[in-house]
Amino acid sequence: MKLVELSLMCLWGLLCLCTSAYATDNFIAEMADAARDFHGLLPCGKWDCKCANQQRDCCCAAKEMMTLEDTTFNWMMDLWLDVKDLEKETNALTENRHIAFSAAMPAKLNSFGPFTASVTIPYTTITLNDGNGYNPALGVFTALFPGTFSFSYTVYSNVGHPNERIYHKVQMMMDGKVVASTWEDNREDQEDSGSQVVVLHLRRGCQVYMELVAGRSLSGDMTFNKFSGFLLYHD
Structure with missing residues:
Protein backbone atom coordinates (compact mmCIF):
# COMPACT_ATOMS: atom_id res chain seq x y z
CA MET A 1 0.00 0.00 0.00
CA GLU A 95 7.83 45.26 -11.65
CA ASN A 96 8.04 48.53 -13.63
CA ARG A 97 4.41 49.52 -13.22
CA HIS A 98 5.13 52.03 -10.49
CA ILE A 99 5.09 55.06 -12.76
CA ALA A 100 5.44 58.64 -11.50
CA PHE A 101 7.57 61.61 -12.49
CA SER A 102 8.00 65.27 -11.59
CA ALA A 103 10.26 67.77 -13.32
CA ALA A 104 10.85 71.52 -13.50
CA MET A 105 12.60 73.90 -15.88
CA PRO A 106 16.24 74.58 -14.96
CA ALA A 107 17.06 77.46 -12.61
CA LYS A 108 19.85 78.71 -14.89
CA LEU A 109 17.27 79.95 -17.40
CA ASN A 110 15.71 83.37 -16.84
CA SER A 111 13.79 83.37 -20.12
CA PHE A 112 12.62 80.87 -22.73
CA GLY A 113 11.45 81.97 -26.15
CA PRO A 114 10.11 83.39 -28.33
CA PHE A 115 10.76 80.98 -31.18
CA THR A 116 9.62 80.93 -34.78
CA ALA A 117 8.09 77.47 -34.28
CA SER A 118 6.46 75.74 -31.34
CA VAL A 119 9.05 73.87 -29.24
CA THR A 120 9.00 71.24 -26.50
CA ILE A 121 9.60 72.76 -23.07
CA PRO A 122 12.77 71.39 -21.38
CA TYR A 123 11.87 70.21 -17.87
CA THR A 124 15.34 68.94 -17.01
CA THR A 125 15.39 69.28 -13.21
CA ILE A 126 14.11 65.86 -12.13
CA THR A 127 12.79 65.25 -8.61
CA LEU A 128 11.05 61.93 -9.36
CA ASN A 129 11.15 59.47 -12.24
CA ASP A 130 9.87 56.08 -11.06
CA GLY A 131 9.74 53.66 -13.99
CA ASN A 132 11.91 55.97 -16.15
CA GLY A 133 8.97 56.85 -18.37
CA TYR A 134 10.03 60.51 -18.57
CA ASN A 135 12.99 61.42 -20.77
CA PRO A 136 14.54 64.72 -19.57
CA ALA A 137 16.71 65.01 -22.67
CA LEU A 138 13.58 65.22 -24.83
CA GLY A 139 11.10 66.56 -22.28
CA VAL A 140 8.78 63.70 -23.24
CA PHE A 141 6.90 61.06 -21.23
CA THR A 142 6.41 57.74 -23.04
CA ALA A 143 3.88 55.13 -21.88
CA LEU A 144 5.61 51.77 -21.48
CA PHE A 145 2.24 49.96 -21.36
CA PRO A 146 -1.42 50.91 -21.80
CA GLY A 147 -3.21 52.53 -18.88
CA THR A 148 -4.87 55.62 -17.47
CA PHE A 149 -2.53 58.39 -16.34
CA SER A 150 -2.89 61.73 -14.55
CA PHE A 151 -0.76 64.65 -15.76
CA SER A 152 -0.42 68.15 -14.35
CA TYR A 153 1.56 71.25 -15.18
CA THR A 154 2.15 74.77 -13.91
CA VAL A 155 3.15 77.64 -16.18
CA TYR A 156 4.67 80.79 -14.66
CA SER A 157 6.08 83.99 -16.12
CA ASN A 158 7.34 87.26 -14.66
CA VAL A 159 8.29 89.97 -17.15
CA GLY A 160 9.90 92.09 -14.42
CA HIS A 161 8.08 95.39 -15.04
CA PRO A 162 4.39 96.36 -14.69
CA ASN A 163 4.32 98.03 -18.10
CA GLU A 164 5.70 95.06 -19.99
CA ARG A 165 3.41 92.57 -21.66
CA ILE A 166 2.90 89.02 -20.42
CA TYR A 167 2.55 86.99 -23.57
CA HIS A 168 2.81 83.25 -23.11
CA LYS A 169 0.95 80.14 -24.16
CA VAL A 170 1.85 76.55 -23.33
CA GLN A 171 -0.05 73.43 -24.26
CA MET A 172 -0.02 69.79 -23.31
CA MET A 173 0.46 67.53 -26.30
CA MET A 174 -0.34 63.85 -26.76
CA ASP A 175 1.16 62.36 -29.90
CA GLY A 176 1.15 65.75 -31.60
CA LYS A 177 -2.41 66.72 -30.59
CA VAL A 178 -3.34 69.46 -28.11
CA VAL A 179 -5.14 68.12 -25.01
CA ALA A 180 -4.89 71.23 -22.75
CA SER A 181 -3.49 74.77 -22.88
CA THR A 182 -2.86 77.81 -20.69
CA TRP A 183 -2.16 81.31 -21.96
CA GLU A 184 -1.85 84.93 -20.83
CA ASP A 185 -1.89 88.11 -22.93
CA ASN A 186 -2.38 91.33 -20.96
CA ARG A 187 -0.75 94.43 -19.52
CA GLU A 188 -2.52 94.30 -16.16
CA ASP A 189 0.25 92.69 -14.13
CA GLN A 190 3.87 91.74 -14.51
CA GLU A 191 3.57 88.11 -13.47
CA ASP A 192 1.02 85.36 -13.69
CA SER A 193 0.70 81.59 -13.40
CA GLY A 194 -1.78 78.85 -14.16
CA SER A 195 -2.11 75.12 -13.60
CA GLN A 196 -4.08 72.25 -15.09
CA VAL A 197 -4.65 68.57 -14.34
CA VAL A 198 -5.50 66.20 -17.19
CA VAL A 199 -6.42 62.49 -17.09
CA LEU A 200 -5.53 60.57 -20.25
CA HIS A 201 -5.80 56.98 -21.42
CA LEU A 202 -2.59 56.06 -23.20
CA ARG A 203 -1.70 53.19 -25.45
CA ARG A 204 1.74 51.66 -25.24
CA GLY A 205 4.21 54.05 -26.87
CA CYS A 206 2.00 57.14 -26.58
CA GLN A 207 3.96 60.32 -25.81
CA VAL A 208 2.92 63.30 -23.68
CA TYR A 209 4.89 66.56 -23.48
CA MET A 210 4.54 70.31 -22.96
CA GLU A 211 4.99 72.79 -25.77
CA LEU A 212 5.62 76.54 -25.93
CA VAL A 213 3.64 78.03 -28.80
CA ALA A 214 5.58 79.90 -31.51
CA GLY A 215 6.04 83.61 -30.84
CA ARG A 216 5.38 83.29 -27.09
CA SER A 217 7.88 83.36 -24.22
CA LEU A 218 8.38 82.61 -20.54
CA SER A 219 10.50 84.70 -18.17
CA GLY A 220 11.36 85.04 -14.51
CA ASP A 221 12.04 82.12 -12.16
CA MET A 222 11.82 79.10 -14.47
CA THR A 223 11.72 76.62 -11.57
CA PHE A 224 8.05 77.50 -11.05
CA ASN A 225 7.31 75.87 -14.41
CA LYS A 226 6.65 72.21 -13.65
CA PHE A 227 5.42 69.07 -15.38
CA SER A 228 4.42 65.85 -13.59
CA GLY A 229 2.39 62.70 -14.02
CA PHE A 230 1.65 59.29 -12.57
CA LEU A 231 -0.14 56.04 -13.36
CA LEU A 232 -3.68 55.74 -12.02
CA TYR A 233 -4.23 52.15 -13.18
CA HIS A 234 -3.03 49.94 -16.01
CA ASP A 235 -5.15 47.97 -18.47
Missing part, protein backbone atom coordinates in the same frame (compact mmCIF):
# COMPACT_ATOMS: atom_id res chain seq x y z
CA LYS A 2 2.97 2.33 0.32
CA LEU A 3 3.15 2.63 -3.47
CA VAL A 4 -0.56 3.37 -3.65
CA GLU A 5 -0.21 6.04 -1.00
CA LEU A 6 2.74 7.63 -2.79
CA SER A 7 0.88 7.63 -6.11
CA LEU A 8 -2.16 9.19 -4.49
CA MET A 9 0.13 11.79 -2.97
CA CYS A 10 1.53 12.69 -6.41
CA LEU A 11 -1.91 12.78 -8.03
CA TRP A 12 -3.24 14.99 -5.26
CA GLY A 13 -0.35 17.42 -5.80
CA LEU A 14 -1.01 17.46 -9.56
CA LEU A 15 -4.63 18.44 -8.99
CA CYS A 16 -3.51 21.24 -6.67
CA LEU A 17 -1.19 22.61 -9.33
CA CYS A 18 -3.86 22.43 -12.03
CA THR A 19 -6.45 24.27 -9.95
CA SER A 20 -4.29 27.02 -8.49
CA ALA A 21 -1.48 29.17 -9.87
CA TYR A 22 -0.56 30.16 -6.35
CA ALA A 23 0.79 26.81 -5.10
CA THR A 24 3.37 27.23 -2.38
CA ASP A 25 6.61 25.46 -1.69
CA ASN A 26 5.07 23.38 1.13
CA PHE A 27 2.89 21.38 -1.30
CA ILE A 28 4.99 18.24 -0.78
CA ALA A 29 4.21 18.25 2.93
CA GLU A 30 0.52 18.75 2.16
CA MET A 31 0.54 15.79 -0.25
CA ALA A 32 2.23 13.63 2.37
CA ASP A 33 -0.45 14.55 4.92
CA ALA A 34 -3.19 13.65 2.43
CA ALA A 35 -1.60 10.26 1.72
CA ARG A 36 -1.27 9.47 5.43
CA ASP A 37 -4.90 10.41 6.01
CA PHE A 38 -6.15 7.99 3.33
CA HIS A 39 -7.74 4.81 4.71
CA GLY A 40 -8.99 1.77 2.84
CA LEU A 41 -7.92 -0.54 0.04
CA LEU A 42 -7.86 0.00 -3.70
CA PRO A 43 -8.87 -2.87 -5.99
CA CYS A 44 -6.27 -4.22 -8.38
CA GLY A 45 -8.58 -3.62 -11.32
CA LYS A 46 -7.08 -4.77 -14.63
CA TRP A 47 -3.89 -5.78 -12.83
CA ASP A 48 -5.57 -8.77 -11.11
CA CYS A 49 -3.34 -11.84 -11.17
CA LYS A 50 -2.72 -15.01 -9.24
CA CYS A 51 -0.78 -13.42 -6.43
CA ALA A 52 -3.74 -11.17 -5.68
CA ASN A 53 -5.37 -14.21 -4.07
CA GLN A 54 -2.60 -14.47 -1.49
CA GLN A 55 -1.67 -10.79 -0.95
CA ARG A 56 -4.03 -7.86 -0.58
CA ASP A 57 -1.59 -5.15 -1.71
CA CYS A 58 -1.62 -5.88 -5.45
CA CYS A 59 1.93 -7.16 -5.49
CA CYS A 60 1.67 -8.11 -9.14
CA ALA A 61 1.02 -4.44 -10.02
CA ALA A 62 4.21 -3.16 -8.37
CA LYS A 63 6.03 -2.54 -11.66
CA GLU A 64 3.09 -0.75 -13.21
CA MET A 65 2.60 1.31 -10.05
CA MET A 66 6.24 2.37 -10.04
CA THR A 67 5.97 3.43 -13.68
CA LEU A 68 2.82 5.38 -12.91
CA GLU A 69 4.53 6.98 -9.93
CA ASP A 70 7.55 8.09 -11.98
CA THR A 71 5.42 9.40 -14.82
CA THR A 72 3.10 11.28 -12.49
CA PHE A 73 5.99 12.77 -10.51
CA ASN A 74 7.78 13.96 -13.65
CA TRP A 75 4.57 15.44 -15.02
CA MET A 76 3.91 17.16 -11.71
CA MET A 77 7.41 18.64 -11.58
CA ASP A 78 7.11 19.90 -15.17
CA LEU A 79 3.90 21.66 -14.23
CA TRP A 80 5.52 23.11 -11.13
CA LEU A 81 8.41 24.49 -13.18
CA ASP A 82 5.91 25.98 -15.65
CA VAL A 83 4.16 27.72 -12.77
CA LYS A 84 7.48 29.12 -11.54
CA ASP A 85 8.34 30.37 -15.03
CA LEU A 86 4.93 32.02 -15.29
CA GLU A 87 5.48 33.71 -11.94
CA LYS A 88 8.83 35.08 -13.12
CA GLU A 89 7.27 36.40 -16.34
CA THR A 90 4.45 38.02 -14.39
CA ASN A 91 6.88 39.72 -12.04
CA ALA A 92 8.94 40.96 -14.99
CA LEU A 93 5.85 42.49 -16.57
CA THR A 94 4.63 44.17 -13.41
